[in-house]
Amino acid sequence: MTRYIIRRILGFIPVLFAIALFTFVLMRAIPGGPFDFAGDKSLPPQVVANIEAKYHLDWPLWKQFLSYLIGDDLLGEEGTSRGVIRGDLGPSLRYRSQSVNDIIATTFPTSAQLGFMSLMLAILIGIPAGTIAALNQNTWLDYVSTFGAVIFLSIPNLVLAPILIWIFSLKLGWLPVAGWGAKPPYLLGFLPQPSQWNWNYFSHAIMPVFSLGTASAAGIARLTRASLLQVIREDYIRTARAKGLAERTVIVVHALKNSLIPVVTILGPAFAGLVTGTFIVEQIFGINGMGKHFVQSVGNRDYQVITGVTLVYGVILVIANLLVDITYAWLDPRIRYD
Amino acid sequence: MAVAELPQEQTLVRKQRSLWEESFIRLIRNKVAVVSLLFVFVLAFVAAFANYVAPYDYAEQDLMANNSVPKWMLVILPANAENYVRITDKYPLGADHLGRDILSRVIYGARVSLSFAVVASMVSLIIGTLYGTISGYVGGRADDVMMRIVDFLYAFPFLVVVILLQTYFKALGRASGMTGFGAKLLEINDSMGGMLFLFIAIGLINWIGMARIARGQVLSYKRKEFVEAAHAVGASNSRIIIKHLLPNIIGPLVVAETLAIPGYIFTEAFLSFIGLGVNPPTPSWGIMISEAVPALRSYPNQVLVPAVFLSLTTLAFNFLGDGLRDALDPRMKQ
Numbered sequence: 001m002t003r004y005i006i007r008r009i010l011g012f013i014p015v016l017f018a019i020a021l022f023t024f025v026l027m028r029a030i031p032g033g034p035f036d037f038a039g040d041k042s043l044p045p046q047v048v049a050n051i052e053a054k055y056h057l058d059w060p061l062w063k064q065f066l067s068y069l070i071g072d073d074l075l076g077e078e079g080t081s082r083g084v085i086r087g088d089l090g091p092s093l094r095y096r097s098q099s100v101n102d103i104i105a106t107t108f109p110t111s112a113q114l115g116f117m118s119l120m121l122a123i124l125i126g127i128p129a130g131t132i133a134a135l136n137q138n139t140w141l142d143y144v145s146t147f148g149a150v151i152f153l154s155i156p157n158l159v160l161a162p163i164l165i166w167i168f169s170l171k172l173g174w175l176p177v178a179g180w181g182a183k184p185p186y187l188l189g190f191l192p193q194p195s196q197w198n199w200n201y202f203s204h205a206i207m208p209v210f211s212l213g214t215a216s217a218a219g220i221a222r223l224t225r226a227s228l229l230q231v232i233r234e235d236y237i238r239t240a241r242a243k244g245l246a247e248r249t250v251i252v253v254h255a256l257k258n259s260l261i262p263v264v265t266i267l268g269p270a271f272a273g274l275v276t277g278t279f280i281v282e283q284i285f286g287i288n289g290m291g292k293h294f295v296q297s298v299g300n301r302d303y304q305v306i307t308g309v310t311l312v313y314g315v316i317l318v319i320a321n322l323l324v325d326i327t328y329a330w331l332d333p334r335i336r337y338d
Numbered sequence: 339m340a341v342a343e344l345p346q347e348q349t350l351v352r353k354q355r356s357l358w359e360e361s362f363i364r365l366i367r368n369k370v371a372v373v374s375l376l377f378v379f380v381l382a383f384v385a386a387f388a389n390y391v392a393p394y395d396y397a398e399q400d401l402m403a404n405n406s407v408p409k410w411m412l413v414i415l416p417a418n419a420e421n422y423v424r425i426t427d428k429y430p431l432g433a434d435h436l437g438r439d440i441l442s443r444v445i446y447g448a449r450v451s452l453s454f455a456v457v458a459s460m461v462s463l464i465i466g467t468l469y470g471t472i473s474g475y476v477g478g479r480a481d482d483v484m485m486r487i488v489d490f491l492y493a494f495p496f497l498v499v500v501i502l503l504q505t506y507f508k509a510l511g512r513a514s515g516m517t518g519f520g521a522k523l524l525e526i527n528d529s530m531g532g533m534l535f536l537f538i539a540i541g542l543i544n545w546i547g548m549a550r551i552a553r554g555q556v557l558s559y560k561r562k563e564f565v566e567a568a569h570a571v572g573a574s575n576s577r578i579i580i581k582h583l584l585p586n587i588i589g590p591l592v593v594a595e596t597l598a599i600p601g602y603i604f605t606e607a608f609l610s611f612i613g614l615g616v617n618p619p620t621p622s623w624g625i626m627i628s629e630a631v632p633a634l635r636s637y638p639n640q641v642l643v644p645a646v647f648l649s650l651t652t653l654a655f656n657f658l659g660d661g662l663r664d665a666l667d668p669r670m671k672q
Contacts, residue, residue: 012493014490015490015493015494018490018494019494019495022499022502023502026502026503026506027502029506030505030506030509030510150653150656150657150660151653153600153652153656154600154649154652154653154656155649155652156604156607156608156648156649156652158607158608158611158624158627158628159627159645159648159649162627162631162634162641162645163641163642163645165634166634166638166641166642170416170634170635170638272495272496272497275495276495276496276497276498279497279501279608279612280608280611280612283611283612284631294498294501295501295612298501298502298505298614299613306502310495310498310502313495313498314493314494314495317493317494317495318493321493
């Protein structure tokens with residue numbers, strides 16, 4: 001298992017390299033640069049040339065990429081870049097006083113909290129709902145849960161978020177319209193301080209978490225139902241019942257664990273959906289997270305921020321996929337990685 | 339289909355129907371699926387003939403009536419709406435902040451969403467099926483390499499890549515000085531309101547999942563007796579793939595593709611929402627929502643109308659996909 005994990009982590013390197021290269025090249029191929037300001041704010045060409053020289057944008061592309069990847073000193077050049085391999089994602093070209101590392105350090109924790117809570121919501125609602133539906137097949141409980149799942153699967157977060165705001169903030173006035181309750185410094189770098197775990201924090205989190213998590217919850221519920229229905233017809237379930245095990249034990253230990261195997265496979269894509277869903281939800285709720293920042297930096301042509309944040313997304317996704325595969329092996333002992 | 343060609347002598351009590359006919363009958367019996375299918379047909383009809391159906395042009399501005407609502411819509415507006423809103427029954431679902439008829443924009447927006455659903459699913463179905471079938475059928479080293487590539491692409495953050503590609507394409511569209519083929523593409527893209535590049539960006543990415551399903555299906559069928567029999571009578575590889583394998587594997591692929599359509603519609607709405615979708619003033623449901631969200635408190639109707647259409651359309655495709663799955667593979671129905 002350890003060997004498998006190490007091999008997988010080594011396998012991440014070419015993927016992340018390709019992501020970095022793709023983003024880097026594509027961004028620089030785009031007409032228009034980070035220092036084109038329209039109208040009155042436009043800079044004289046000499047000034048633009050000087051700024052570009054400062055950030056080495058006048059170098060050939062391969063050299064810029066190497067400088068970004070391994071740092072200027074290894075390249076034998078004067079410069080400040082220490083390279084991605086040493087954890088330096090470079091300066092932001094638009095927010096001159098901040099580095100990409102600063103931006104990620106301030107925005108990532110918020111997005112991580114939002115994403116984590118949404119994932120928890122998806123699992124904690126999805127699996128029980130699917131289980132209840134399967135165990136009460138063709139009763140009203142089943143119909144309500146199945147129908148509800150299709151409905152929530154069909155409402156995209158960019159529709160759900162404004163509707164939630166309209167109902168719960170504007171009509172009823174129960175929840176705040178926008179914002180996020182926790183502020184830095186964060187516990188362990190991404191968790192809110194215990195003193196902030198109060199109604200203020202959760203009231204801000206409820207609607208974004210629901211807009212982000214319900215579609216995944218619906219998907220998980222549908223899959224759990226289908227998979228559990230298949231499993232409870234298996235012979236070993238009949239055997240377990242015949243042995244006289246309590247129904248609860250049969251369902252939880254024997255049926256549910258096996259039925260979760262297909263569910264785990266969609267957790268990877270579901271997680272990716274949550275990550276990218278933050279683009280919309282953070283925008284609508286005015287949350288200063290990484291998704292909102294990414295969308296803004298794309299508009300600003302802030303090369304370094306775009307490449308840096310894309311890399312962070314890449315890392316999150318490959319790690320999520322690895323966790324899914326490990327969970328897979330835990331749920332199904334027939335799967336052996338070596 | 340291999341099963342359908344039974345010899346004539348073997349008369350059965352029941353009238354012989356092909357598997358496709360059986361599936362079709364099962365689909366017709368499913369009321370929810372039929373209603374969804376009707377909804378999609380009506381929407382497609384309205385979208386195709388938007389020029390005749392829509393009461394106004396999607397870009398036509400009536401600045402004396404911006405943000406106006408018809409009388410019946412006051413119920414969903416805040417209680418004091420009479421004080422600030424223009425009430426006119428000229429526009430059946432009201433007008434937006436630039437005085438454009440919302441109903442007409444929703445109708446033209448259906449064009450964008452539906453053509454996106456059709457083209458994106460066709461592109462990913464064709465590329466994915468071809469790739470997966472070849473990979474699964476050839477097997478061996480070629481299969482290894484082809485699936486390695488798919489695994490590799492699978493690790494990419496998909497939506498991030500689409501955003502980057504779309505940023506690139508949009509910037510190309512604004513920059514001048516392109517010649518030859520590039521200029522031609524830009525011209526087509528402009529005439530489609532910016533949809534061509536959206537198709538390309540999505541089509542380039544979405545075939546991956548389809549390729550995996552197609553490969554899995556081919557692998558499960560290619561050792562079956564009827565394929566072996568076809569080999570034995572000397573059928574060529576391409577004939578086996580087209581005549582024997584494809585009809586068997588196409589069902590699950592079509593179902594997966596139908597269930598993926600809501601995702602394509604979401605992606606288009608999402609890209610339009612963040613300003614990377616179709617070019618204004620071409621209406622898209624995503625753009626309409628994004629333009630109306632800032633005024634949500636005063637004019638919730640401007641968000642709700644496109645939101646309802648978007649949700650109903652994806653709901654219809656979800657029901658349709660479920661119905662197709664139950665019809666094509668009755669074993670799946672529990």
